[in-house]
Amino acid sequence: xxxxxxxxxxxxxxxxxxxxxxxxxxxxxxxxxxxxxxxxxxxxxxxxxxxxxxxxxxxxxxxxxxxxxxxxxxxxxxxxxxxxxxxxxxxxxxxxxxxxxxxxxxxxxxxxxxxxxxxxxxxxxxxxxxxxxxxxxxxxxxxxxxxxxxxxxxxxxxxxxxxxxxxxxxxxxxxxxxxxxxxxxxxxxxxxxxxxxxxxxxxxxxxxxxxxxxxxxxxxxxxxxxxxxxxxxxxxxxxxxxxxxxxxxxxxxxxxxxxxxxxxxxxxxxxxxxxxxxxxxxxxxxxxxxxxxxxxxxxxxxxxxxxxxxxxxxxxxxxxxxxxxxxxxxxx
Amino acid sequence: xxxxxxxxxxxxxxxxxxxxxxxxxxxxxxxxxxxxxxxxxxxxxxxxxxxxxxxxxxxxxxxxxxxxxxxxxxxxxxxxxxxxxxxxxxxxxxxxxxxxxxxxxxxxxxxxxxxxxxxxxxxxxxxxxxxxxxxxxxxxxxxxxxxxxxxxxxxxxxxxxxxxxxxxxxxxxxxxxxxxxxxxxxxxxxxxxxxxxxxxxxxxxxxxxxxxxxxxxxxxxxxxxxxxxxxxxxxxxxxxxxxxxxxxxxxxxxxxxxxxxxxxxxxxxxxxxxxxxxxxxxxxxxxxxxxxxxxxxxxxxxxxxxxxxxxxxxxxxxxxxxxxxxxxxxxx
Numbered sequence: 001x002x003x004x005x006x007x008x009x010x011x012x013x014x015x016x017x018x019x020x021x022x023x024x025x026x027x028x029x030x031x032x033x034x035x036x037x038x039x040x041x042x043x044x045x046x047x048x049x050x051x052x053x054x055x056x057x058x059x060x061x062x063x064x065x066x067x068x069x070x071x072x073x074x075x076x077x078x079x080x081x082x083x084x085x086x087x088x089x090x091x092x093x094x095x096x097x098x099x100x101x102x103x104x105x106x107x108x109x110x111x112x113x114x115x116x117x118x119x120x121x122x123x124x125x126x127x128x129x130x131x132x133x134x135x136x137x138x139x140x141x142x143x144x145x146x147x148x149x150x151x152x153x154x155x156x157x158x159x160x161x162x163x164x165x166x167x168x169x170x171x172x173x174x175x176x177x178x179x180x181x182x183x184x185x186x187x188x189x190x191x192x193x194x195x196x197x198x199x200x201x202x203x204x205x206x207x208x209x210x211x212x213x214x215x216x217x218x219x220x221x222x223x224x225x226x227x228x229x230x231x232x233x234x235x236x237x238x239x240x241x242x243x244x245x246x247x248x249x250x251x252x253x254x255x256x257x258x259x260x261x262x263x264x265x266x267x268x269x270x271x272x273x274x275x276x277x278x279x280x281x282x283x284x285x286x287x288x289x290x291x292x293x294x295x296x297x298x299x300x301x302x303x304x305x306x307x308x309x310x311x312x313x314x315x316x317x318x319x320x321x322x323x324x325x326x327x328x329x330x331x332x
Numbered sequence: 333x334x335x336x337x338x339x340x341x342x343x344x345x346x347x348x349x350x351x352x353x354x355x356x357x358x359x360x361x362x363x364x365x366x367x368x369x370x371x372x373x374x375x376x377x378x379x380x381x382x383x384x385x386x387x388x389x390x391x392x393x394x395x396x397x398x399x400x401x402x403x404x405x406x407x408x409x410x411x412x413x414x415x416x417x418x419x420x421x422x423x424x425x426x427x428x429x430x431x432x433x434x435x436x437x438x439x440x441x442x443x444x445x446x447x448x449x450x451x452x453x454x455x456x457x458x459x460x461x462x463x464x465x466x467x468x469x470x471x472x473x474x475x476x477x478x479x480x481x482x483x484x485x486x487x488x489x490x491x492x493x494x495x496x497x498x499x500x501x502x503x504x505x506x507x508x509x510x511x512x513x514x515x516x517x518x519x520x521x522x523x524x525x526x527x528x529x530x531x532x533x534x535x536x537x538x539x540x541x542x543x544x545x546x547x548x549x550x551x552x553x554x555x556x557x558x559x560x561x562x563x564x565x566x567x568x569x570x571x572x573x574x575x576x577x578x579x580x581x582x583x584x585x586x587x588x589x590x591x592x593x594x595x596x597x598x599x600x601x602x603x604x605x606x607x608x609x610x611x612x613x614x615x616x617x618x619x620x621x622x623x624x625x626x627x628x629x630x631x632x633x634x635x636x637x638x639x640x641x642x643x644x645x646x647x648x649x650x651x652x653x654x655x656x657x658x659x660x661x662x663x664x
Contacts, residue, residue, distance in 0.1 A: 148480070148485070161578060166578060167500060168502045170500045177610045177611060242574055246579070276499055278511045279497055281408070
């Protein structure tokens, strides 16, 4: 049987999603379980095994030649372990070994969830055709991943592109990560909402105090709501400009719940980029909304599996970057 | 005759240095002219031609197979042009074409001066053996370059690693680049001296108000001098931590005049890194003084020439990164 599919896992604090994905990025089959995030590590792993069991029960499973995992971080791709902040039962958990044995020894490629989003947007979305790109998720947290020189840049441990935790305000508010003034501390949805409330914005009769509600108020010109999005946009712009200045990117793709605010976020973001992206080689930097929705994590994990396995197709050339050896040949 | 040497040019606002360098990084012959920085572009180019003429007059010239140029930025390696801030006569100046014709059609590799320093420290200095490194110069300005995945990462235009102009204080003081709160605006030598003076430090009888004099005062526990170095260290730490968080590096090499302050800078820098490099995958980040001195620019330009020309040796694999084709084979 030809091995022209990969299995993809998207592991977060809320759900564990799995899919069989073909080499065009089409999802042929899905499986999903809630993440038992407060349980012990073995219980969490059982949920992963149930997702994989559903995939293995499908007639197409025999065509699967590799597994890609995008996981909430931090991950350690060099050790094959994960320690998702919101899954305390997994600390240095040997997920790669466990998945490899569950799947009968298939090669397994592990990357962080932000890196997976970047792989997906580069393969199928707004970063397609761009050799140097930053792809971000602005939501409850702020994450990201990098495409450099045409390839995914996961870094040695699979965590590169963590733009949410670079400091753009070295004297700023303490961040839960331990630093100060991180991009996430200023620009995440909860921080946008908190700042709007602190400055006098009040929710409507539905009591919704989410960033989505702040975005609605900003569209209606509520000054505190507008100012909170503008502040978030400045922090994002400083972080994006820093990334471009450090590694040279020509596009920043921004997705996630906060990005659904549309021009309420993107208009001040583009203006602020003009203030921070000042050197000649970053002035042309474009900003675009992400094109892939909730499947981005699965599609990106699949891209990483294809790249690691075939040493070139899909989202990048992970195998070469990490010195890994493609473990399977293409059977078609 | 075997072509086992490269010609290297280090072009700055003060001097234009040239050398013939062998494939072990040894400098066999030097030439130098002051940069006629306030003259027109052709006059500046004549100084470059004079340097090259000295090299061409040497008996070893026939063994030179490529030219590497490290230039004050910004540069545009994709266009082969340079626009050094301190050389107004050169704006989009076609330096690569000019050097290629002066040297009889040898392949020419152009990178920014910070990138050249990184190539040199990776090849011969403190970043040797490190596959992921940031190398910085903290002096009148703050510059840098990146080693990623074992290779020099110049970026498409040869400017990557410009850590001096990332903002770590988004509401901070205006920087000449147009942004605010850039690392250079806080941590460069002149800014260290200015801040110490503003806060009450007074120079000695020699009237020396340089950062070197501030460092002497800091070693003698002058509070304003100590505080100014500590502030610079925090800005450098935030920038280094941002770089590590974005691309995963395991060492930051710091050179330049300000770094000669030694522990006056490095002790608070290491402490501040603990405050900003907080995620699991950046906590082990090391900081080390640069090992190469004033020859780093020449050695790095030579490394780039060797890498671009042979597609692998020396500091990196520039040719592959830019899609260039090695134009010469090795004649030994």
